[in-house]
Amino acid sequence: MSKKIILLSVVSSYTLFAETLETKKIIVPGDQYIAEEIASASSKEIYTAKDISRSGSSSLFNFLSQHTSINILPSYGNKSAPLIDIRGYGIESGYQNVVVTVDGERINNIDMSAQIIGSIPLSSIANIEIIRGSGSIRHGDGAMGGVINITTSDYIENSIQTSFGSDGLNNNNINIGYKGEKFSIGLSASDDSNDGQSKVDTQGNKAESTNQYNKLKINIDPTSDLNIKLVSSNVRSNLFYVGALTKAEFDTDPSQNSGNKYTNYDYNIDRNSIGLNYKINPLLNLKMSYFQENRSNHFIPSYSSAIIVYDYDTEGFNLTLPFVGEKLTVTPGLELLNGQRKDSVGKLMKDNKAYYVETELQVNTKTIISAGARHEQVDYKYNGSSALTTDESLNAYDIGVNYAISDQLSVFSNYNQAFQAPDVDRFFVGVYPAPSFILSGRAFNGFIDPAKSNTLNIGFTHRMKQNSLSLTSYYSKVEDEIFYNPNSFVNENIDNSKKYGLELQNTMQLNDKLSANLTYNYVKAEIGSNAQGLTDGNDMPGVPRQMALVNINYQFTTNGYVNLSHAWKEKTYIFSDFSNSSSQKQPQYNSTDLSFNYAVNNFKMTNKMEVFCAVTNIFEQKNAVQGYANGLYPFNFERAFMAGLKINF
16 A cells, blocks of 8 residues: 555545534633633743834844843854753753744754844744743754744735944835735845944954845635745845953953954855645644755854855755644644755754644633644764764653633643754864864764653643733753763763743733733753763753843833833853853843834824834943853943834835
């Protein structure tokens, strides 16, 4: 029997099941996203386009750092591909334990480079969903810490937006769209530039960034049951960012440079995708998507004039057949991801193949149970000075329950297993011979094991008209956590480690015009038993024990808002300080921001003009990323201004 016949048989049987299953209607009052949070068996937060607009943020990085629970810092000063950490995996490599998707497609890289989120215009985002400590069934490899799902708007309004500010800030965006009965098309283009806050280097370079973004999105509805989506995008970025300063240099003048030229990072990304959604019957959909991405990176480090070139080819395919009843949801899925990186040394490849199933059952009017399982095969191949191959067979599962004590109060718990398959760079160490210190090759340092986590979440959500409160406690046991050992200078596994903590979010409507939001995180990340010479019970480096965000929003007219926010992160141990002995610490982070936005003419959803402005770091806190000892990378260390105008037509 052929594979096609087997597949058709499975689909036919599943369709018959969906058509014959009796269901009952579930009514969940309130807004869609509020309902999702109340009924969820996992810890999550959701932000809409309205939330983003009211924040006054100028970029996705700024919004995530000032208005969400995640820990995010520039990567050695680079905000376009920042370091992201959820739940205590460390700011140095925690991003390897977070999956980031845009419109359902992964943007995680197969190597050690962080997710490039700086290319996503904030104005294009419809909503952001952050899942903490779960999401491994749908997203698989790398979802130990959590998942960030970003959804962009299908239909793009006709608008022109421009903004300018201190440090050479200049952002321009144009959106052109058309929406018909069975067809919609949207074209967006943006051009952003910023000279940065640091002085020119010895070569006359500024700490500047330039970004060009173009995206075409087409939706076709040939019938009421069929939707086809075509997306094509291009991103071009050129970044110069500063080298490290000593503490004495930083204290004297954080805007100075260390005498070296700035690091230059230039990349070009072409991405094309096609998606299909076919409603087989009122309860059953067929969803398929395919994407292909080509990325070219040019990297010129501060210590050399040689250009290091990396070329990436990635393609992914996803197939799901969700049955969405009013009582039961079942989603089986297939996911394929193939990625390779080419450079002058050789070719590194990582192939992921996975199948999974997610279910959710409304047991009664008060109880929802969710469960899921995933199997993933990961194959590695290296074609360089020698040929090396290995493979891993990995499993994930998740089971949870949500119980509604009342219409306003629900409690939830879930237990899950997740995994992180090592990126291809973890098996190699770069060779930089003196005196040029230019990459000349790679040395194979041995295969390392995938990391695995087992996490228990317990929490509650309480929503009233004037107050919304959610609290989650969690405990994670991690086996074979992947880290760069500063003693052996290679990537290794920690036998076991653990992470536990609390997550609090409280939104208060103080009166008709004034609201406030508090977010507080406590996390304790400990090293467990190991054979690498690390001290048991020590804190994992780069994990602030406490983080807090406070946002106060005042609605002075129907379409006018003022937002005041403050973000704080506790100091922590620097990169690779597993002994917790370094006299230098990652400094605590403080930033107070103020924003204003006003839609003219009170046309509600069809406002013709919007004006906005913002001041970041009002009190000029000296913020920096402390890399290794005596290595500070300044960012957001002085006050900055921004103002802009948006016109709809």
